[in-house]
Amino acid sequence: MQFLEAASNSPPSLHVIYINTSLETKAYGHELVPTITCTSSNVVQMIFQAFAQVPDLNVWYGPDSYMGANIVELFHQMADMADEEISRIHPEHNRNSIRSLLKRLHYYQDGNCIVHDMFGHEVVERIKGLYCDAFLTAHFEVPGEMFSLATEAKRRGMGVVGSTQNILDFIKNRVQEALDRDIDDHLQFVLGTESGMLTSIVAAVRELLGSRESRCKIKVEIVFPVSSDSVSRTSVNGSRGLNSAIPSDITELAVVPGVANGEGCSIHGGCASCPYMKMNSLNSLLRVCQQLPDKDGTLHAYEANRFKAVTPGGKPVADIGCEPILHMRHFQATGKLPDKLIHHILHGGIPTTNFKKNT
Incomplete structure (x- = not known):
């Protein structure tokens, strides 16, 4: 104020x-x-x-x-x-x-933002050491050090800064260029934004790679870097109800982005995605729908007054x-x-x- x-x-x-x-x-x-x-x-x-x-x-x-x-x-x-x-x-x-x-x-x-705070100094130093030849992306919401690193990569034609759509378009364009060259290639993209974007990127890349037959082999690697404080170890006992609804390839991962406990950021709660953005789930919506019409006033008690x-x-x-x-x-x-x-x-x-x- x-x-x-x-x-x-x-x-x-x-x-x-x-x-x-x-x-x-x-x-x-x-x-x-x-x-x-x-x-x-x-x-x-x-x-x-x-x-x-x-x-x-x-x-x-x-x-x-x-x-x-x-x-x-x-x-x-x-x-x-x-x-x-x-x-x-x-x-x-x-x-x-x-x-x-x-x-x-x-x-x-x-x-x-509590999610983008994970892209701090430790992550930037790790990127410099391990992914200096990769394409770098950064959302407007990441800390300045990560943003500057991606901006410098952008000047070299190796990065993008901006919105989630800017990042997605950049990755799709680089993959399409590799397909047009029609030679074996390995593309690495460091994703400087929240984990919720992974699904749309993977879907877009798979669509491009499957759009035409080619003898060349194009490998696309999406790197999601987070600080050591933003990683939790996975286990069936410690996952808060991890069950067969979770794909088996996820359960086999040793670590996943997300703090170890609290705020809904564990593997069961949405990885490193914002806990506030992820509070509304499909299951919650279905539970509400199943109680409609609200004949006994069950839902009326939860009417928003704010x-x-x-x-x-x-x-x-x-x-x-x-x-x-x-x-x-x-x-x-x-x-x-x-x-x-x-x-x-x-x-x-x-x-x-x-x-x-x-x-």
Whole structure:
């Protein structure tokens, strides 16, 4: 709140908040500073567009400090790019405009993702020693040291930094290039993002490798590096109910990404994936569905009351918290910040919002 209060005292200001935050956080932020949600895929374009639409704007990003620091570092790097390269990213910007906006780009420095925190110094040193010839990838949310390592690899044509989609596209393109060369090859990719992305990468690579017959042998290795504190040993007795539903090849692994206990990060709880992102399971959904219709009031007892809450200013959390999401949806559809948000930035005040009507 102190971070946002500082932003509110520096008009004109826009608060860009990561989508994976609670509705209360979005609402409380939007009440203090005009707020729009973002994803790792659209945050760079969104910030560029905001600066293009509002002269002398201050942009405040939060709450993920790793992602914020990496965004600032990326903009510093782009300030040294040729104007032609910059215009391909956003046509209304050049080196001078980027250099002028750097002092007005702020980020929250006291928060981080508990999953991406595992990609720290120990992991970077291990990558340097064991995988110096591999392709390196890094999500916006990893610590700066890992992000810088992948950025340097990107300059050599051996890496990518950005969103999960950027990483997936990069891997698919490198595999396709290897297939087009039609010679034996072994590709190594170091995956600098959470383990939940492994499935989509493996599926995409398998589809490419099986798309055509070839006499050459292409081997693709996906390396998921984590710190020693983020690994748990597997065993039937210590896996919290590991049973035949878990594929046998997984149970044979000696270690898996994930802390040894707590927070749902064991092999049974979703490996190193975020415990909060993985709380909703298919089994839980099925259990709810099996109790519908709720004739005896069993489910009614668990009705969510949290969104009946109000902000410190007395406005409904559900209404105010959803508005930044609607602003992002407008940006995704049009490529521009909505007039309503621009008016809020320039003139203040939070418009009364009827979320049901807007949706």
